[in-house]
Amino acid sequence: MNQRADSPEPRAGIYQCGTLTYTKPALAVLFFWLLWGDFCYVLMESVVPSIIPLRFKALGATNTTMGVVLSTLPWLISLVLNPVISFRSDRCRSRWGRRIPFILFSLPFLVGCLIALGFGEQIGLWVNHQWNGWLGGMSPQSTAIAVISVILVAFTVFNTFVNSVFWYLFNDVVPEHLLARFMSWFRVVSTISASLYNLLIFRFADTHATEILVGTGLLYFVGFGLMCLNVKEGKYPQVPNFIDNRPGFVSAVKTYFSECLSLPHYWYQFLATFFSAMAFSAVMFMVFFYQSTGLGVAEIGQINGWINIEVSVLILGSGWLADRFHPIRVCLLGQVLLVFAAIPASMIWMVWHPVPRTAFWVWMLISLVLTAPTTALLGVWDPPLFMRLFPRDRYGQFCSANSIWRAAGIIIGGVFTGMFLDHMKHFASPADVYRFIPIWQFVCQLPVLILLIKLYQSWKRYGGDVSYKPPLPYMSLDPAGGESVTNRVRN
Numbered sequence: 001m002n003q004r005a006d007s008p009e010p011r012a013g014i015y016q017c018g019t020l021t022y023t024k025p026a027l028a029v030l031f032f033w034l035l036w037g038d039f040c041y042v043l044m045e046s047v048v049p050s051i052i053p054l055r056f057k058a059l060g061a062t063n064t065t066m067g068v069v070l071s072t073l074p075w076l077i078s079l080v081l082n083p084v085i086s087f088r089s090d091r092c093r094s095r096w097g098r099r100i101p102f103i104l105f106s107l108p109f110l111v112g113c114l115i116a117l118g119f120g121e122q123i124g125l126w127v128n129h130q131w132n133g134w135l136g137g138m139s140p141q142s143t144a145i146a147v148i149s150v151i152l153v154a155f156t157v158f159n160t161f162v163n164s165v166f167w168y169l170f171n172d173v174v175p176e177h178l179l180a181r182f183m184s185w186f187r188v189v190s191t192i193s194a195s196l197y198n199l200l201i202f203r204f205a206d207t208h209a210t211e212i213l214v215g216t217g218l219l220y221f222v223g224f225g226l227m228c229l230n231v232k233e234g235k236y237p238q239v240p241n242f243i244d245n246r247p248g249f250v251s252a253v254k255t256y257f258s259e260c261l262s263l264p265h266y267w268y269q270f271l272a273t274f275f276s277a278m279a280f281s282a283v284m285f286m287v288f289f290y291q292s293t294g295l296g297v298a299e300i301g302q303i304n305g306w307i308n309i310e311v312s313v314l315i316l317g318s319g320w321l322a323d324r325f326h327p328i329r330v331c332l333l334g335q336v337l338l339v340f341a342a343i344p345a346s347m348i349w350m351v352w353h354p355v356p357r358t359a360f361w362v363w364m365l366i367s368l369v370l371t372a373p374t375t376a377l378l379g380v381w382d383p384p385l386f387m388r389l390f391p392r393d394r395y396g397q398f399c400s401a402n403s404i405w406r407a408a409g410i411i412i413g414g415v416f417t418g419m420f421l422d423h424m425k426h427f428a429s430p431a432d433v434y435r436f437i438p439i440w441q442f443v444c445q446l447p448v449l450i451l452l453i454k455l456y457q458s459w460k461r462y463g464g465d466v467s468y469k470p471p472l473p474y475m476s477l478d479p480a481g482g483e484s485v486t487n488r489v490r491n
Helices: 024-058 063-090 100-118 120-130 140-173 176-204 209-230 249-260 264-292 297-325 327-350 356-378 381-389 392-426 432-461
Strands: 014-017 020-023 475-477 484-486
Touching: 020 024, 024 063, 024 100, 024 140, 024 176, 024 209, 024 264, 063 140, 063 249, 063 264, 063 392, 100 120, 100 140, 100 209, 120 140, 140 176, 140 392, 176 209, 176 297, 176 381, 249 392, 264 297, 264 392, 264 432, 297 327, 297 356, 297 381, 327 356, 327 381, 327 432, 381 392, 392 432
Parallel strands: none
Antiparallel strands: 014 020, 475 484
């Protein structure tokens, strides 16, 4: 049973989550450390995907190479490791808890990779100079690309430990009735962190990439490390048996796939995640999309910064809407606006080439009127919708199953987005091909809307607002009332 299921409402200023008990000041301290950790984490996550593509481009890497190295390989690693880490974390029992040990283990290695990425080009040039005879005549630029790619793979391996369990920590330490409000503020802090980076730091990405990567690594080491030392997990119930009551790897795999992938209800969500990830794979090329319309990195940072600031305000409203009308309805509205308004508006650059100053203000208009509100509405998809869609006592497993589909979408999308853009060079100049990114996004996001509608219909069949219970393989629909009922009880 999930330890939060019996968490009571606060009584006389006492808040409880499983075996954890908080006073109001203690709860405020908990929120501070979790939000501070989120600030450092988001800053770290913002730096690598924004700076490394610029480094690759300066070294002459092709779009396909960037798609494979920056998207396909990292998400292939996540595809393999995330389910294993999530499954093991759910069943880990230690004096530090079941989430924090995975984060602390990865911390020094991840920071080391960040610092190495800061000096990746210099390391690559040194390797080429020292071992050129062993490299088959590779150019210094090609060697640098290869070295940065290897470091990036190592970074992804250790970052997967954090990506896999950080989100589950909230379920284990935050009182259940405060989770929605906490996640709203979590989103606010995330967008503020990203905004500060885009407004104040990203403008120096071309000239001070090493300093940015090294500084971010040191901040992450201190900031995230302090969060791990100051957030305490409680005691957990006994580890549940596998589905066939047998130990071993085979039984673990059977349990995972039987519980997560047996019902069509969840397939709508997983496939929606897959196609959304296919569209998201184009994000790594967005900086070049902006540049193709005449913007510099300073203007790009301003646009992204203001988007994040607006989202940080609007997300509080979308969180209230999600509590009032359910996250699935808010996500549906956001997806409609994305497919039929935000993405089509970005297609204007395929036929219009204004001067850079005009382009900047048009980008600002599109971003603030369409992109930011749409992002805020869709911000309640992950994890607020997941928290009300997936079984609470198997939350980690189902989130990791969803991540499998996300990784698959990024892996495939990373390759095909790069190939699509390289192919479009037959119809436009190399700089202008990035203006076709909205076409790719529309083709991928339209199926997401269809699948989200199917998910909404399925959610209604399983009880909807009145009596929805996350279905499991041993549950079925009650033909009379549409609610889920138990077919058999597991031993």
